[in-house]
Amino acid sequence: MKKIKISPSILSADFSQLGNEIKRLEEGGADLIHVDVMDGHFVPNLTIGPPVIKALRKYSSIPFDVHLMISPVHKYIKDYADAGANIITIHPEATTNLMESIDHIKKLNKKVGVSLNPDTETNIIIDYLDKIDLVLIMSVFPGFGGQKFIPEVVEKIKQLNEIKKRRNLSFDIEVDGGINFSNSKTVVNAGANILVSGTTIFKENNGDIKKNINILKSV
Numbered sequence: 483m484k485k486i487k488i489s490p491s492i493l494s495a496d497f498s499q500l501g502n503e504i505k506r507l508e509e510g511g512a513d514l515i516h517v518d519v520m521d522g523h524f525v526p527n528l529t530i531g532p533p534v535i536k537a538l539r540k541y542s543s544i545p546f547d548v549h550l551m552i553s554p555v556h557k558y559i560k561d562y563a564d565a566g567a568n569i570i571t572i573h574p575e576a577t578t579n580l581m582e583s584i585d586h587i588k589k590l591n592k593k594v595g596v597s598l599n600p601d602t603e604t605n606i607i608i609d610y611l612d613k614i615d616l617v618l619i620m621s622v623f624p625g626f627g628g629q630k631f632i633p634e635v636v637e638k639i640k641q642l643n644e645i646k647k648r649r650n651l652s653f654d655i656e657v658d659g660g661i662n663f664s665n666s667k668t669v670v671n672a673g674a675n676i677l678v679s680g681t682t683i684f685k686e687n688n689g690d691i692k693k694n695i696n697i698l699k700s701v
């Protein structure tokens with residue numbers, strides 16, 4: 483059984499203190515830092531880009547798990563790699579050639595993830611599963627933190643995990659959106675090994691990050 487990793491989303495952090503917030507996450511036991519990049523086009527929200535990621539890089543040595551909710555994505559991938567991303571996750575709908583974008587990320591020596599929205603079928607990425615490091619299953623429609631978990635995605639996680647075991651593949655299954663103390667065990671039992679969380683980690687237990695990360699880790 484793979485160790486459960488926690489990737490807190492900084493979308494729920496204090497944006498006026500992002501460097502210190504990232505340090506708090508690392509000190510609180512985060513395994514990865516989930517950086518939600520939004521362009522106001524692929525999703526109806528706008529967050530941060532390469533210059534901010536570059537500025538944040540020196541605040542933590544743990545991997546930046548960069549979730550690109552931008553379209554078109556291909557021509558911007560290198561900017562995020564150069565800014566310090568360790569994992570670059572893209573949405574299939576945001577590129578005209580998914581294999582080309584996957585290869586591009588790998589040639590930049592970064593880990594590659596592909597993200598499935600709640601209404602995107604797993605079969606659109608079935609042929610890429612042996613070429614990627616991570617599948618990011620969205621349990622909310624991307625664009626905002628603090629949304630309600632969509633329970634129908636649990637079946638999708640189970641299906642993906644079945645395919646992974648049957649084909650003896652090793653990609654991580656990361657789940658993102660509305661993860662909390664009451665649904666995290668269900669998600670892990672379905673096959674997820676990386677949990678993204680913003681609201682739960684930053685807001686629960688009076689914002690005790692270390693406590694909240696430990697609760698999510700101990701499912």
Ligand code: DX5
Nearest residue numbers: 624625627628660679680681
């Ligand atoms: C939504 C983002 C998620 C979100 C998670 O588009 O991709 O990473 O910030 O935040 P919570 O845990 O608050 O749903």
Ligand code: ZN
Nearest residue numbers: 516518549658
């Ligand atoms: Zn995300």
